[in-house]
Amino acid sequence: MLIYDSVAKEKREFIPQNGHDVTLYVCGPTVYDDAHLGHAKSALVFDLLARVLRANGYNVTYARNITDIDDKIIAKAKEQHKKIGDITSHYIDAYHKEMAALGIARPDLEPRATESLEAMIAMVQELLQRNHAYRASNGDIYFDTASDAQYLSLSHRIQEECDRQQRIETNTFKRHASDFALWKAVHDESVAFDTPLGRGRPGWHLECSAMIEKHLARQGRYAVDIHGGGADLLFPHHENEAAQTRCATDRDLAAYWMHNGFVTIDGEKMSKSLGNSFFIKDALHVYDGDVLRFYLLSTHYRANFNFSEADLLASKKRLDKLYRLKKRLFGLKTVALETSFHNDLLEALNDDLNVSKALALIDAMVAHFNERLDADAKDKTAKREALANMAVIETLLGFGTKNPFEYFQHGMDATHKEKINTLIARRNEAKQAKDYAAADLLRDEILSLGVSIMDTPEGTFWERND
């Protein structure tokens, strides 16, 4: 398996440091607002990575943190006259629900900052003891970047540039412009923890290093095998995480660094149907979660992603084809079947998640089986093979998982759906009573609602006409 290491800036053969056990850590959300496309893209990329690693036989432990204490959360709680815990639990639930709608599996571990204070304090104490941190006159504790010869080795930034950039926000308590807070002392009544370090709150960068140490760190040169996150996190967040771990534990933080590209939005086009919003919850009102997943995954993870509704619709048409084939296979049971398609797809994804190649293979597979089923609609062998391939896509890429009929119902409101389902039930009753005239009338009424119906041995299904 090849992974592009964004620190080495090249594709490298992936070799875990502990045999088949792989540790993966990804920076998660700060829970003070609804999840947007950027959150979804990052969660999706690393969901895909975990699937591919597992398909290669690795035993993966995947952790993604939740920042549930932060200035922005405190501000939101104040603004809404709510408790911090109410704000964070609301947005954590929403995040889980929305990511699930995109077919994103929950990571194995989701450590929360408020539950990892001990680990954070221990790390600060270690850094103080090793003279990699100092307490300033205002009570804050800073990481001493000048004490770390390898500082900036991750982002390859130049110290002078870095200083110039950070001088604007430099406070007078720091020794050096690039020093960053490990602990912020709190002297008033605002939210704080009483700890051996004094009353205060942890710095954001500290959280990830401490959680990795607590939950994932293994023996060896590296704390984790792979560390991931959005490209915007490389500096200063990941640089600072790496410095903390290096100086507190004598270990490098990660053997491989993976960063997904930026997400931008074509605002004007979005406004038409999404009300100018780019929150996932709003997008899910308009589009099926599977369509969003397919669309967000269709651009390589390292490339910047520009959301446009035209691209999304083109992407949906491509996914529709997969579901149309799935419809042709409806009712058939999946049997375990080795197909070359599985190996081809995995080989494509093993090349630094080459999703374009994977999608091209899927298109070709769909076309191939449609041809065979066009030639002989009852070709059992073809159906079985196609179904086995479909299962491979579901496991590896996580889309195509829905009932194909329900997939084509998306965009109809609940009242409409209920009306159609009631009419179908009445038609079935009429058919059973052998009242074919009534059944035909009901059929016409259903069709007049802009849907098609299919009678199958598993029952009657309907879908929306395009």
Ligand SMILES: [Zn+2]
């Ligand atoms: Zn982090």
